[in-house]
Amino acid sequence: MHPIRRQRLQIVALIFLLSACAAGLVIYVLGQNANFFFTPSQILAGEYRSGSTIRVGGMVVEGSVSRPNENLQTQFTLTDGKTSLDIVYEGILPDLFAENEAAIATGVMSVSNKLIASQVLAKHDENYTPPELTETMDFIRYSDYKVQ
Amino acid sequence: MFFWHNYGPSSLQEFSLSVTILSLKNLSFNRNEKPVFDPIDLEINEGDLVHIKGANGSGKTTLLRILVGLLQPSSGSIKYQGVDLQACLYDYFSNITYVGHNSAVKNSLTVFENLCWMSGENKLVDSHIHTLETFGLLNQKDSLCGELSAGQKRKVALTRILLNDSKIWFLDEPMNALDSQGVSILKKAMEKHKNNQGIVVFASHQDVMVGDVKKILIRNTIH
Amino acid sequence: MNTNYQSNLFFSYMRRDLLIAFRRKSASLNPLIFFVMIVALMPLSLGSYESRLQQMAPGVIWIMALLSVLLSSESLFDEDYRDGSLEQMIITPNLLFMVVLGKITAHWLTKSLPIAIASPLMGLLLSISPESIFSLMIGLIIGTACFSLLGGVGAALTVATKDKSFLLALIIMPLYVPIIIFGSSMIYYRIDGMYWSYPLAALLSIFCMLTILSPLSISGIFRSSMVE
Amino acid sequence: MNWNWFHKFASPKWFYQISERILPGLCVVTFSLLFVGLIWGIGFAPADAKQGNSFRIIYLHVPSSFLALAGYFLMAIAGAIGLIWRIKLSFWVMKCAAPIGGILTLLALVTGGLWGKPTWGSFWVWDARATSMLILLFLYIGVYLLGRSFQNSDSGDKASAFLSIIGTVNIPIIYKSVDWWFTLHQPATINFTSAPSMHPDMFYPLLIMIIAFYFVYGLALTLSLRVEILSRERKTKWVRKLISQQ
Numbered sequence: 001m002h003p004i005r006r007q008r009l010q011i012v013a014l015i016f017l018l019s020a021c022a023a024g025l026v027i028y029v030l031g032q033n034a035n036f037f038f039t040p041s042q043i044l045a046g047e048y049r050s051g052s053t054i055r056v057g058g059m060v061v062e063g064s065v066s067r068p069n070e071n072l073q074t075q076f077t078l079t080d081g082k083t084s085l086d087i088v089y090e091g092i093l094p095d096l097f098a099e100n101e102a103a104i105a106t107g108v109m110s111v112s113n114k115l116i117a118s119q120v121l122a123k124h125d126e127n128y129t130p131p132e133l134t135e136t137m138d139f140i141r142y143s144d145y146k147v148q
Numbered sequence: 149m150f151f152w153h154n155y156g157p158s159s160l161q162e163f164s165l166s167v168t169i170l171s172l173k174n175l176s177f178n179r180n181e182k183p184v185f186d187p188i189d190l191e192i193n194e195g196d197l198v199h200i201k202g203a204n205g206s207g208k209t210t211l212l213r214i215l216v217g218l219l220q221p222s223s224g225s226i227k228y229q230g231v232d233l234q235a236c237l238y239d240y241f242s243n244i245t246y247v248g249h250n251s252a253v254k255n256s257l258t259v260f261e262n263l264c265w266m267s268g269e270n271k272l273v274d275s276h277i278h279t280l281e282t283f284g285l286l287n288q289k290d291s292l293c294g295e296l297s298a299g300q301k302r303k304v305a306l307t308r309i310l311l312n313d314s315k316i317w318f319l320d321e322p323m324n325a326l327d328s329q330g331v332s333i334l335k336k337a338m339e340k341h342k343n344n345q346g347i348v349v350f351a352s353h354q355d356v357m358v359g360d361v362k363k364i365l366i367r368n369t370i371h
Numbered sequence: 372m373n374t375n376y377q378s379n380l381f382f383s384y385m386r387r388d389l390l391i392a393f394r395r396k397s398a399s400l401n402p403l404i405f406f407v408m409i410v411a412l413m414p415l416s417l418g419s420y421e422s423r424l425q426q427m428a429p430g431v432i433w434i435m436a437l438l439s440v441l442l443s444s445e446s447l448f449d450e451d452y453r454d455g456s457l458e459q460m461i462i463t464p465n466l467l468f469m470v471v472l473g474k475i476t477a478h479w480l481t482k483s484l485p486i487a488i489a490s491p492l493m494g495l496l497l498s499i500s501p502e503s504i505f506s507l508m509i510g511l512i513i514g515t516a517c518f519s520l521l522g523g524v525g526a527a528l529t530v531a532t533k534d535k536s537f538l539l540a541l542i543i544m545p546l547y548v549p550i551i552i553f554g555s556s557m558i559y560y561r562i563d564g565m566y567w568s569y570p571l572a573a574l575l576s577i578f579c580m581l582t583i584l585s586p587l588s589i590s591g592i593f594r595s596s597m598v599e
Numbered sequence: 600m601n602w603n604w605f606h607k608f609a610s611p612k613w614f615y616q617i618s619e620r621i622l623p624g625l626c627v628v629t630f631s632l633l634f635v636g637l638i639w640g641i642g643f644a645p646a647d648a649k650q651g652n653s654f655r656i657i658y659l660h661v662p663s664s665f666l667a668l669a670g671y672f673l674m675a676i677a678g679a680i681g682l683i684w685r686i687k688l689s690f691w692v693m694k695c696a697a698p699i700g701g702i703l704t705l706l707a708l709v710t711g712g713l714w715g716k717p718t719w720g721s722f723w724v725w726d727a728r729a730t731s732m733l734i735l736l737f738l739y740i741g742v743y744l745l746g747r748s749f750q751n752s753d754s755g756d757k758a759s760a761f762l763s764i765i766g767t768v769n770i771p772i773i774y775k776s777v778d779w780w781f782t783l784h785q786p787a788t789i790n791f792t793s794a795p796s797m798h799p800d801m802f803y804p805l806l807i808m809i810i811a812f813y814f815v816y817g818l819a820l821t822l823s824l825r826v827e828i829l830s831r832e833r834k835t836k837w838v839r840k841l842i843s844q845q
């Protein structure tokens with residue numbers, strides 16, 4: 001049975017090698033910032049690749065939405081409960097976009113620590129809560145707001 | 149291999165209890181729940197010539213494929229040297245040669261390349277030349293198999309039995325598409341293999357005049 | 372039977388299949404010609420607006436590459452099955468893992484790799500953004516390898532069936548989903564200027580997994596007396 | 600390793616007789632559970648804050664999507680048992696489980712669509728769960744078709760067993776990649792049937808409905824398996840005796 005045992009050895013070695021690099025790659029993918037978007041505190045802490053397009057997620061601060069001049073450029077700030085980040089956006093905001101609601105902005109960080117957003121997505125809360133519970137929504141629940 | 153008994157003087161040789169290589173116990177195969185042939189019980193010993201005879205479509209090829217290990221029987225068992233086939237598959241495969249109904253010859257390869265692929269060497273070996281000579285194919289050595297006639301292709305397929313010296317030959321309809329010269333070569337080869345304790349199991353619907361032959365008559369079951 | 376084949380089983384079967392493929396060059400170029408034609412037809416249906424084509428180009432190229440490899444993977448075992456050499460392959464006294472891997476690599480080299488190499492040209496045809504050409508090619512090289520591996524599994528399952536080409540596509544298509552997702556998102560990441568090493572790493576890990584799983588399952592399929 | 604008790608259980612005749620006896624009881628339990636679950640879910644559970652009553656379809660949607668996935672794994676396990684120990688009955692279990700699972704996936708997709716219409720304005724939302732459910736449906740169709748495309752039914756069973764095992768291995772990868780794909784294109788929009796933080800008295804009827812659906816699955820599987828046994832064993836004596844008694 002010698003040839004068979006040698007072949008089996010070859011195959012087991014190949015399988016071991018391949019599963020090792022498959023596992024390594026999967027860990028690499030899941031390990032780093034694969035949860036797809038940064039929170040404002042991560043941005044201000046500088047955990048992003050400067051110059052590359054990044055996505056920032058957070059809650060739109062009440063009263064921060066403003067249009068300094070009439071050419072459709074809007075400014076608002078996103079917060080994740082701890083720090084906030086100013087966003088400059090040229091374009092029509094999605095209809096679901098409202099204050100105190102979650103939003104995701106995609107763009108490039110400018111020098112003046114503002115995000116020049118090229119795309120803004122709005123998200124409305126999807127958890128089911130009976131009517132009497134919605135009023136008592138406290139603010140802390142939003143701080144750990146992350147897309148899973 | 150296994151210890152070879154010798155019962156006293158050589159005259160007793162042919163009466164000696166020759167070693168059974170393959171033993172079949174009520175072997176049967178169902179296709180769509182319909183049995184293809186009646187259960188078979190057989191002991192195939194060394195130096196046997198087994199002729200599986202039966203009308204067309206009576207399950208000869210199915211039986212041959214089961215014996216070769218390509219198909220698992222629905223019931224019954226095949227024992228190779230006392231061990232169940234599935235247990236010692238690789239050992240069994242290294243001792244058999246199977247030439248199926250369609251000859252496994254690659255049309256886009258030359259005869260020589262086919263032989264290399266069949267025998268495992270990758271350069272011309274004298275056993276190649278010898279087999280080609282016996283089958284009279286030497287001058288077609290470098291022509292593509294696609295250009296050969298069906299009979300010649302069949303001969304190229306049959307060279308497989310001489311190339312690797314395996315103990316058991318399984319031949320499916322070896323005689324068809326062969327000319328008389330091919331048939332005589334095949335008979336001589338089978339005779340020689342039978343004499344040095346080899347086994348030849350072949351399926352064919354006509355009667356083949358080859359020495360004393362152990363016959364299995366296959367009747368597809370009346371259902 | 373073939374005793375001294377054990378040492379380079381992978382290379383011997385691959386060399387044999389490559390030899391057969393080169394003997395019949397026209398047959399092995401069909402997937403490439405199919406790929407070129409079908410991508411060239413896309414602008415006729417999508418309209419030749421620059422922006423729309425550019426946005427659709429990566430997805431279109433990936434789906435067309437998938438179709439071309441899918442159509443060609445039927446011939447992987449079909450020819451051997453018809454002329455009987457598949458039975459000889461199953462009878463050989465060695466593990467089928469390397470044999471099957473060799474055959475799939477030969478199929479990949481002759482039929483799927485030309486598609487990956489022609490993809491940048493097709494990208495330009497669909498006016499894809501130039502900086503994503505490189506990621507398109509890398510992605511497709513790995514992607515076509517995954518397509519061939521999965522196509523091999525589909526071909527092994529349907530080798531003894533009647534209506535092969537459709538059945539093979541139907542049973543294998545759902546398994547292509549992760550490859551398509553990671554492959555095309557690699558290019559979209561690159562176009563967005565974002566870090567495209569995540570989808571690439573994911574695609575590579577799927578490739579490694581498939582290189583283990585598909586030869587194992589194919590040898591299991593052939594050795595379980597399913598090929599009538 | 601042929602534990603004969605194991606093979607005794609696997610004999611179709613034994614299964615046919617056992618199922619003869621438990622069938623009435625199974626029907627009663629199934630329909631009562633279904634009745635209780637539906638009435639409680641539709642009638643008495645509180646409406647959702649935003650979606651009002653259209654949210655009640657969850658009592659059909661979640662159990663069917665839950666069962667669809669569980670059914671696929673059951674099918675693959677039955678196929679694996681059939682391949683390893685060559686037990687005919689488990690191949691037939693797999694053969695019957697494929698259509699049932701397919702129908703459940705279809706039900707999940709339809710109820711998902713019906714639910715999507717009032718709440719998100721469109722029948723089909725390219726959401727992670729819905730897409731994975733669609734792919735699961737394609738996997739079921741693949742296994743179903745492959746099983747029937749062989750002349751020899753035994754190799755058909757083996758082929759579909761292999762395909763369901765390969766499908767099971769790929770399901771986690773597909774689900775992971777669809778989730779990831781979903782966050783790529785619409786990171787912030789809807790993701791329903793993630794672990795909903797539900798109010799208790801919405802949750803109990805759902806639990807009952809899930810159990811009821813398990814019984815429905817068992818009942819459907821037993822019934823179709825009995826048909827399969829009769830058709831596959833039509834040659835054997837006990838089936839002929841059975842038919843002659845009728």
